[in-house]
Structures are given as C-alpha cells and as structure tokens.
Amino acid sequence: MRAIDVHVHPSTRGLDSQACHYFRRNLDDVPRTEEKFANLYIQQDVKALLIGWHPSTVREGTRNSNDHVIDLATKYPNAFAGVLASLDTGAPDLAEVAKEAEALLESPKVKGFKFHPPDQGFYPSDRRYYGIWEVLQAGGKPVMFHAGFTVLGANTDGGSGIALEYGRPIHLDTLARDFPRMKIIAAHPGWPWQEELIGVVTHKKNVYVDTSGYLAEQLPEIFLKAIGGRLQDRALFGTDFPYVDLKKALVSFDKVDFKDTAKEKILFSNAQGLFNI
Numbered sequence: 001m002r003a004i005d006v007h008v009h010p011s012t013r014g015l016d017s018q019a020c021h022y023f024r025r026n027l028d029d030v031p032r033t034e035e036k037f038a039n040l041y042i043q044q045d046v047k048a049l050l051i052g053w054h055p056s057t058v059r060e061g062t063r064n065s066n067d068h069v070i071d072l073a074t075k076y077p078n079a080f081a082g083v084l085a086s087l088d089t090g091a092p093d094l095a096e097v098a099k100e101a102e103a104l105l106e107s108p109k110v111k112g113f114k115f116h117p118p119d120q121g122f123y124p125s126d127r128r129y130y131g132i133w134e135v136l137q138a139g140g141k142p143v144m145f146h147a148g149f150t151v152l153g154a155n156t157d158g159g160s161g162i163a164l165e166y167g168r169p170i171h172l173d174t175l176a177r178d179f180p181r182m183k184i185i186a187a188h189p190g191w192p193w194q195e196e197l198i199g200v201v202t203h204k205k206n207v208y209v210d211t212s213g214y215l216a217e218q219l220p221e222i223f224l225k226a227i228g229g230r231l232q233d234r235a236l237f238g239t240d241f242p243y244v245d246l247k248k249a250l251v252s253f254d255k256v257d258f259k260d261t262a263k264e265k266i267l268f269s270n271a272q273g274l275f276n277i
C-alpha cells in the first residue's frame with residue numbers, strides 16, 4: 001500500500017457543484033460509478049477512508065449517508081479501508097444521537113467519525129454535545145472536525161448561511177482539553193487560522209491534522225514546515241477527493257522537501273496506527 005487517504009468524499013453521490021467549480025474540477029474527470037471510483041484507488045495502490053456526510057449545499061440527487069459509505073467499503077475492501085461516519089448534531093434529541101454513535105462504533109467498517117462544524121452550525125466545545133463526545137472517547141475511534149475555511153457557500157451572499165467561525169481551531173483546543181483520550185483530527189490546514197491550528201496541535205498531543213483540500217505545494221508555509229518537522233507524527237495525508245484529484249495530490253506530495261521518513265509517516269504509518277488499519 002502506497003498511502004492511506006484519510007479524507008475522501010464518495011463521488012458516486014451528492015457531488016457539490018459549487019465546490020467543483022471552486023476547485024476548477026471538470027465533472028467529466030470525476031468517476032461517478034462505484035466501480036470507477038473504487039478502481040481509481042486500487043490502481044493508485046491507495047486506501048481511502050470514506051466520509052459519510054452530506055453537505056447542506058447539495059440539494060439534488062440521492063443523499064450520501066453512513067449506509068452508503070459502509071456499503072461501498074464492504075463491496076470494495078481493496079479500495080476503501082473503512083468509513084468516517086457522521087452524526088446529526090442538529091437533531092432535537094442528542095441522547096438518541098449518542099445511542100446511534102454507540103451502534104456505529106460496533107461496526108468494524110466504522111474507523112472514526114467526521115463532523116463539519118461550519119456546515120452543521122455548532123461549536124465542538126459546546127457542552128450540549130459532551131454526552132456524544134463521552135461515547136466517542138470511550139469508543140476509542142478518532143474524530144475528525146473540519147477546520148477553517150470551507151468552500152461550501154463560498155462566494156455567495158451570506159455564505160449561504162454558513163459561518164466560518166464554528167471552524168476555528170481554538171474550539172478544538174477546548175475539546176482536546178476536556179477529552180484528553182479522544183484522538184481529534186483537524187481536517188485541512190485551518191486557513192485563515194493556520195497559526196492558531198499549529199499552536200493547538202503543538203500544545204495538545206491528542207490533536208492531529210490532515211493535508212486535505214490542497215495540493216502539498218499550495219499548503220500554507222507555516223503548516224508545511226510544522227508537519228515536515230516537529231508535528232510529523234501527527235499529520236495525515238488526505239485529499240478531499242473528488243474536489244482534489246488523487247493522482248495530482250500524490251505527485252505534489254512526492255515533490256515536497258521532507259525527509260523520506262516524514263513522508264512515509266504522513267502518507268501511511270501515522271494513519272495506519274491511528275485508525276488501526
């Protein structure tokens with residue numbers, strides 16, 4: 001296995017046309033059938049973690065869901081190492097959501113969870129969710145939170161109702177303090193708060209980052225320097241496929257000026273250990 005891609009949205013459903021436009025992705029280049037999607041990962045010898053979450057800005061077509069990504073991971077184990085399940089933080093009964101989390105933790109295909117605070121409109125450090133976090137911490141599987149800027153609602157009036165502030169890295173600092181055994185992954189370099197994110201990850205050993213949403217050559221300088229150096233044990237390779245192309249992301253990462261040992265950790269062994277793959 002060449003790499004583990006910890007941040008993959010299935011391109012079989014719920015494609016966000018705004019995000020494709022933002023990333024200048026030609027929809028014709030995106031595999032839309034399950035077979036083509038799986039084959040891309042098999043051909044590149046990369047295993048993906050699939051995110052079971054449906055952006056609020058995608059209103060057409062069949063919704064992406066936990067069931068869909070678990071089904072894909074079951075059918076194509078050579079392409080997909082498992083899933084990061086999502087939970088509805090906007091549900092009226094959060095005790096029910098905690099029960100759902102318990103049920104999902106039982107599934108060997110569920111390797112962790114993924115939340116999108118700006119799109120879901122919540123603060124990870126809000127005590128209303130602490131019952132859910134207790135369950136997730138006890139389950140021992142990592143929890144990923146979108147951090148920083150989001151393309152969802154970008155360049156629209158009022159950002160289509162999405163507030164970036166929910167994605168500030170400092171909220172993950174409070175969460176990491178209150179749940180020291182929870183492995184927290186901040187997805188993306190956290191721009192425009194990349195310095196805040198590096199501060200949080202440097203201070204809290206249970207916080208990790210992924211490289212998704214960027215080609216390596218586009219990552220903020222301070223972020224690149226940190227993950228190639230002091231934070232190399234806590235950085236994970238991720239693409240944000242289909243918005244970022246897998247092949248381009250691999251080529252770009254390969255060119256980055258890191259020691260081979262740091263590259264190997266970020267591409268593969270950090271994720272392997274963290275997710276038990």
Ligand SMILES: [Zn+2]
Pocket residue numbers: 007009240
């Ligand atoms: Zn994403």
